[in-house]
Amino acid sequence: MITAKIDWTRLPWKEELRNNVTSVEQLRGYIDLSEREAREIADVIRQFPVNIPRYYLSLIDQADPNDPIKKMCFPSMEELVVAGSMGETTRDPYGDDKHDKGNGVLQKYDYSVLIVTTESCAMFCRHCFRRRIVGRKTDHILQNFEAAVEYVASHPDVTNVILSGGDPLMLPTPLLRTLLMALAEIEHLGFVRIGSRTPVTYPCRIFDDELIELFTEFSSKKTLYLPTHFNHVKEITPAAAEAVRRLRMAGVTVNNQAVLLRGVNDRPEDLKALMDGLLRIGVNPYYLYQCMPVSGVSHHFQVPLKQAVEIVDEARSGMDGYAKRFKFILGHDIGKLEVCGLLDGKLVLKQIHARSGHKAQASRLILQEIGDGDGWVSLE
Numbered sequence: 001m002i003t004a005k006i007d008w009t010r011l012p013w014k015e016e017l018r019n020n021v022t023s024v025e026q027l028r029g030y031i032d033l034s035e036r037e038a039r040e041i042a043d044v045i046r047q048f049p050v051n052i053p054r055y056y057l058s059l060i061d062q063a064d065p066n067d068p069i070k071k072m073c074f075p076s077m078e079e080l081v082v083a084g085s086m087g088e089t090t091r092d093p094y095g096d097d098k099h100d101k102g103n104g105v106l107q108k109y110d111y112s113v114l115i116v117t118t119e120s121c122a123m124f125c126r127h128c129f130r131r132r133i134v135g136r137k138t139d140h141i142l143q144n145f146e147a148a149v150e151y152v153a154s155h156p157d158v159t160n161v162i163l164s165g166g167d168p169l170m171l172p173t174p175l176l177r178t179l180l181m182a183l184a185e186i187e188h189l190g191f192v193r194i195g196s197r198t199p200v201t202y203p204c205r206i207f208d209d210e211l212i213e214l215f216t217e218f219s220s221k222k223t224l225y226l227p228t229h230f231n232h233v234k235e236i237t238p239a240a241a242e243a244v245r246r247l248r249m250a251g252v253t254v255n256n257q258a259v260l261l262r263g264v265n266d267r268p269e270d271l272k273a274l275m276d277g278l279l280r281i282g283v284n285p286y287y288l289y290q291c292m293p294v295s296g297v298s299h300h301f302q303v304p305l306k307q308a309v310e311i312v313d314e315a316r317s318g319m320d321g322y323a324k325r326f327k328f329i330l331g332h333d334i335g336k337l338e339v340c341g342l343l344d345g346k347l348v349l350k351q352i353h354a355r356s357g358h359k360a361q362a363s364r365l366i367l368q369e370i371g372d373g374d375g376w377v378s379l380e
Helices: 013-019 035-047 068-073 145-153 173-184 203-207 209-219 238-249 268-280 305-317
Strands: 105-109 112-116 160-164 191-194 223-228 252-260 284-290 327-332 335-343 346-351 365-369
Touching: 013 203, 112 145, 145 173, 173 209, 203 209, 203 238, 209 223, 209 238, 238 252, 252 268, 252 305, 268 284, 268 305, 284 305, 305 327, 305 335, 305 346
Parallel strands: 112 160, 160 191, 191 223, 223 252, 252 284, 284 327
Antiparallel strands: 105 112, 327 335, 335 346, 346 365
């Protein structure tokens, strides 16, 4: 249990990782568990490892049994339910394997390349859609920086690169520098995105001056975006706000890609508070994702789509123009689909990205029959 007041902005980021909670025994310092509950959670952790920074644990309200922060980081027996009321699940909902070019390079769209830089994260989120690789030894991550850069350089239609993972900011800053500065030399690249949840779960990483110097230097050469992942207004703390300020001062545009999660942010007032809070600290509300049909996730986190549309519509009705700019998205195997609403009980979708070789699907409208309890749609 964290009782002393800690200045989370002054901790050396590599050393502080060693204090993460990674076992049932450590979890018992933060939650009362019976012997049976401890055995059950140990079963969950064997399949889906636990890794929680002290900072994120400090955000939990111990008096609230339904605390949303706790739900996003603590293991649950519900993770062992392979499929539930939401229907079929998969270990690879975004179709990464279909677009794997080797060496951690994924290319789903002609104009974008995603590089899975590491399997490491500062925290293992319980709703992660890449949980099959996060925290595990895998061949699906970057092995050769030069080969990945050469792949991008040899594809002139590629306008942008996404560094993903895991969390790229778990890489040592000198390694990150090597990769970024090599990408900066590719003329046909317009911008780079670094997908990271560290401003939310582990802001001390952003207080590494060497990292900020790197971002400042890179952003003088290419535009740099950092899509992050605030899901609840309780995550918008003074430390997180200061981390965002440092990123913006370094020339980084910070966008937010939240996920709609049952028991976390599935009330209109939750979403409104989140989007308003993001704008206050200079983060752009960009996407709100429908929770993917991930094995061990969708059973307890996914909201039925019809209900989700109603929640989003009601939340938007109370937001100003900047707060409601976000798109409600299905991150589908066939490409990104914007959820536009319901018409006569059918789901109205607009495809905003299409896979390579399926250009005709881009920008199409889809009217999809769905049941009241459906959390996803099957499309080809």
